[in-house]
Amino acid sequence: MDLLLPVGTRLLHIGPPKTATTTLQSAFHNNREALNSHRVHYAGKARQPMTAALAAADGSTVPGRSAGNWPRLLQEIEDADADRVMISSEFFSHADDEHARAVVEALGADRTHVVITLRPLVKIIPSQWQQYVRDRMRSAYPEWLDLMFNHADETTITPKFWRRHRHDLLVRRWAEAVGKQNLTVIVLDESQPERLLNIVEEMLGLPLGLLVSKPDANNRSMTLPEVEMMREFNEQFFANEWTSEDYTRFIRFGSTRRFMERVPAADEPKITTPQWAVDRCIELSRQMVTSIATSGVRILGDLEWLTVAPRASAVGDPEERPVVLTAELAARHSIDVIGAAKVLSTQEGNFPAQLAAVKQQLAAVKQQLTETKRKLADARKQLRAVQERLQETKQQLGDSEQLRSEQSIHHHTARDLMGVVSGRVRARLVPGRRSRG
Amino acid sequence: MSADGAGLLLPVGTRLLHIGPQKTGTTAVQGAFHTNRAALAEHGVHYAGKTRQPRPAAAAVVLGTALPGFPADSVDRWPALVEEVRTSSADRVVISAEMFANAGEAAARTVVEAFGANRTRVVITLRPLAKIMPSQWQQFIQSGAHMSYAEFLDAMLDQPRDTSEHTQAFWHRHRHDELIERWAGVVGPDNVTVIAIDDRERRMLLDTFELLLGLPQGLLAYDTKSNSSLSLTETEVFREFNRQFFLDKQWPEEVHAAAARYGMATYLKNEPTLACEEPIATPAWALRRADEIAVEMTTAIRRSGVHVIGALQDLRHLPDDAPDDVAAIDEVPVEVAARAVMGVVWHTTMARTPRSRRPGAMGAEAPAAKSSKPATGPTTDELTSAQLVGVVAGRARRRITRST
Numbered sequence: 140m141d142l143l144l145p146v147g148t149r150l151l152h153i154g155p156p157k158t159a160t161t162t163l164q165s166a167f168h169n170n171r172e173a174l175n176s177h178r179v180h181y182a183g184k185a186r187q188p189m190t191a192a193l194a195a196a197d198g199s200t201v202p203g204r205s206a207g208n209w210p211r212l213l214q215e216i217e218d219a220d221a222d223r224v225m226i227s228s229e230f231f232s233h234a235d236d237e238h239a240r241a242v243v244e245a246l247g248a249d250r251t252h253v254v255i256t257l258r259p260l261v262k263i264i265p266s267q268w269q270q271y272v273r274d275r276m277r278s279a280y281p282e283w284l285d286l287m288f289n290h291a292d293e294t295t296i297t298p299k300f301w302r303r304h305r306h307d308l309l310v311r312r313w314a315e316a317v318g319k320q321n322l323t324v325i326v327l328d329e330s331q332p333e334r335l336l337n338i339v340e341e342m343l344g345l346p347l348g349l350l351v352s353k354p355d356a357n358n359r360s361m362t363l364p365e366v367e368m369m370r371e372f373n374e375q376f377f378a379n380e381w382t383s384e385d386y387t388r389f390i391r392f393g394s395t396r397r398f399m400e401r402v403p404a405a406d407e408p409k410i411t412t413p414q415w416a417v418d419r420c421i422e423l424s425r426q427m428v429t430s431i432a433t434s435g436v437r438i439l440g441d442l443e444w445l446t447v448a449p450r451a452s453a454v455g456d457p458e459e460r461p462v463v464l465t466a467e468l469a470a471r472h473s474i475d476v477i478g479a480a481k482v483l484s485t486q487e488g489n490f491p492a493q494l495a496a497v498k499q500q501l502a503a504v505k506q507q508l509t510e511t512k513r514k515l516a517d518a519r520k521q522l523r524a525v526q527e528r529l530q531e532t533k534q535q536l537g538d539s540e541q542l543r544s545e546q547s548i549h550h551h552t553a554r555d556l557m558g559v560v561s562g563r564v565r566a567r568l569v570p571g572r573r574s575r576g
Numbered sequence: 577m578s579a580d581g582a583g584l585l586l587p588v589g590t591r592l593l594h595i596g597p598q599k600t601g602t603t604a605v606q607g608a609f610h611t612n613r614a615a616l617a618e619h620g621v622h623y624a625g626k627t628r629q630p631r632p633a634a635a636a637v638v639l640g641t642a643l644p645g646f647p648a649d650s651v652d653r654w655p656a657l658v659e660e661v662r663t664s665s666a667d668r669v670v671i672s673a674e675m676f677a678n679a680g681e682a683a684a685r686t687v688v689e690a691f692g693a694n695r696t697r698v699v700i701t702l703r704p705l706a707k708i709m710p711s712q713w714q715q716f717i718q719s720g721a722h723m724s725y726a727e728f729l730d731a732m733l734d735q736p737r738d739t740s741e742h743t744q745a746f747w748h749r750h751r752h753d754e755l756i757e758r759w760a761g762v763v764g765p766d767n768v769t770v771i772a773i774d775d776r777e778r779r780m781l782l783d784t785f786e787l788l789l790g791l792p793q794g795l796l797a798y799d800t801k802s803n804s805s806l807s808l809t810e811t812e813v814f815r816e817f818n819r820q821f822f823l824d825k826q827w828p829e830e831v832h833a834a835a836a837r838y839g840m841a842t843y844l845k846n847e848p849t850l851a852c853e854e855p856i857a858t859p860a861w862a863l864r865r866a867d868e869i870a871v872e873m874t875t876a877i878r879r880s881g882v883h884v885i886g887a888l889q890d891l892r893h894l895p896d897d898a899p900d901d902v903a904a905i906d907e908v909p910v911e912v913a914a915r916a917v918m919g920v921v922w923h924t925t926m927a928r929t930p931r932s933r934r935p936g937a938m939g940a941e942a943p944a945a946k947s948s949k950p951a952t953g954p955t956t957d958e959l960t961s962a963q964l965v966g967v968v969a970g971r972a973r974r975r976i977t978r979s980t
Contacts, residue, residue: 462910474817
């Protein structure tokens with residue numbers, strides 16, 4: 140199958156979240172120059188145009204961040220000197236029918252192609268919950284599952300969840316907006332992570348292997364103790380009546396980013412999903428797969444992959460006893476808060492590295508100082524020797540000086556001097572007398 | 577000294593200098609004074625300083641430097657405190673800071689002379705060494721140490737006193753007989769009062785201060801804040817935090833002082849203790865060793881000739897249900913970890929690094945004195961006849977010029 144899209148295409152990847160979006164986006168963001176040389180432009184300045192996508196999809200904003208500028212992103216796409224433009228943000232999946240249509244029209248209905256990446260819902264669910272906790276949520280996992288599966292219409296918690304993850308509705312909504320012939324669903328195969336990048340390379344006319352994904356610590360899920368500590372922290376944070384703006388600035392995009400660089404021990408417990416929720420996920424996935432299969436869109440990969448049962452280790456009720464942490468983990472986030480806070484951050488924000496550099500400079504200066512001191516000591520020794528000799532010489536000089544000064548012209552009157560001159564004259568006149576008096 | 581406290585009242589003009597040491601209920605006493613200033617004033621008692629305790633001022637005279645996290649000019653608070661005490665018109669003035677117990681003999685003398693050697697009464701509060709040990713360990717941890725309790729006990733009780741900074745600091749404060757002797761050597765034993773605290777009587781310390789100062793009974797009241805100790809769980813999280821802070825990150829002391837000592841510690845202490853948190857329990861061997869030292873100390877204190885209020889035998893503490901070993905904490909409840917983070921967030925988002933002032937310009941070096949050289953001229957031998965004629969002619973010209 141020839142996947143190459145026509146010149147002029149805008150390829151819009153709308154996620155949804157938790158479907159390897161970060162991997163794909165960082166592969167584009169980190170390879171901008173190579174993309175340019177193959178006449179592909181990746182829209183936006185950052186890894187993904189999050190706030191602009193939110194503005195376009197549902198007009199929402201991120202607390203503590205200025206509203207996204209969707210028209211500016213459109214202008215950038217319009218001005219791009221490239222054959223094909225890639226736009227990727229999972230936040231486009233927040234759009235309802237009307238907003239989806241508007242996004243497609245803004246990009247150009249005749250030249251937009253939409254890509255939707257899909258993973259099994261049963262794998263998305265725990266990952267999505269911990270992501271919500273990283274963004275302020277306080278609900279426990281079983282409680283949140285109950286809300287999503289049994290009370291989604293009544294709760295105000297995570298209102299976009301099903302907009303993102305009713306994948307059948309998502310596919311049909313965007314197929315309606317862009318035309319089913321202009322929509323590709325990529326079913327992810329976790330045993331072949333490179334496959335997604337290869338498909339996109341083919342669609343955009345890029346050489347195979349050009350897109351390279353850089354591993355990103357922030358892309359992993361939190362372990363159970365990590366997420367439970369975070370959740371408890373959120374509880375205490377908002378009990379203090381602090382704001383979501385503060386949370387976004389100091390925690391979500393501050394300390395939590397650093398915290399995710401932690402490498403959990405292999406045996407640290409993972410989040411497990413209760414059996415009832417697993418069953419509901421699989422039942423729903425079957426329904427979604429049937430609907431997607433008959434939607435008429437292009438499907439790459441096997442839709443049946445979306446209905447497979449999870450590993451036994453991923454299934455189970457949350458432990459009865461309260462979650463406990465190792466001391467290392469318990470102390471770690473406090474450290475990361477300091478690391479992210481203004482007390483340490485300079486322009487580069489990397490205090491330990493700067494400290495190490497300064498220490499190195501200091502060591503170099505100290506060594507120079509020692510060297511200089513040694514030279515100074517040598518010089519002093521020489522100086523002392525010279526001074527001693529000088530003293531001796533002065534002594535000798537003093538004696539002769541005494542004599543000299545007695546003979547000095549200052550001690551002679553004009554008459555004496557004239558006497559000397561006349562004596563010299565006489566001596567010249569009287570040969571044989573050679574005195575110079 | 578009679579049991580009803582008659583005769584305890586200190587003379588008018590007395591400066592009552594309470595030097596702690598640490599971990600003997602000082603925070604509670606200081607809070608009682610600080611929050612009852614107006615009532616104290618009505619009864620002729622002035623509590624020196626503006627805060628709970630004048631720690632930066634005491635640090636200035638004892639350590640000769642500003643405390644970590646305080647501006648460099650906080651050392652000026654010592655002369656200010658001295659001036660405040662000197663000019664107070666109150667009948668009795670109270671100065672309380674456990675930092676004074678860190679003073680060596682010279683600093684102790686400076687302090688006493690500053691307040692007036694003839695009118696200063698040094699008050700030392702004492703609790704059993706066995707109870708001070710766990711309390712002092714967690715205090716060291718709050719200040720940035722990362723030794724375990726077992727390591728701490730070994731260092732304090734089984735190693736020479738000069739083993740480390742911590743052992744030196746500990747015994748300087750808590751070899752109570754030596755502390756008393758040091759201050760008695762400066763003010764005289766008759767001007768030192770030791771209060772052996774009875775933990776079973778909650779108001780004992782406040783009642784005693786009221787008697788010393790001539791205050792109506794019950795005037796002093798504890799405020800809500802107490803320098804309660806951290807639990808074992810909290811201390812272990814703090815200890816691990818310090819390890820990561822100083823060993824892994826190698827971050828500076830002043831950031832720790834702000835974020836951890838004030839931020840995290842204060843936040844943890846203000847939260848209610850959880851049911852699953854355990855106190856710091858001292859093993860039996862350490863209690864026995866501490867008791868031996870307590871016996872030595874009380875014997876020496878009895879002989880020292882200072883005033884003693886309370887019963888010195890209360891300074892022995894040897895419970896028979898002590899564990900064999902120090903308990904290890906393998907697991908920390910999420911609440912405690914989250915509280916630690918909260919404390920740091922709470923402080924770092926408000927923290928301001930003090931601007932240290934530039935040191936004043938150094939005095940300019942005196943210019944080196946110029947060496948005076950004797951005037952020498954050439955000898956007649958060294959000049960030609962023509963030059964000699966020139967010299968004579970020059971002299972003649974100068975003479976003529978001067979005379980005109």
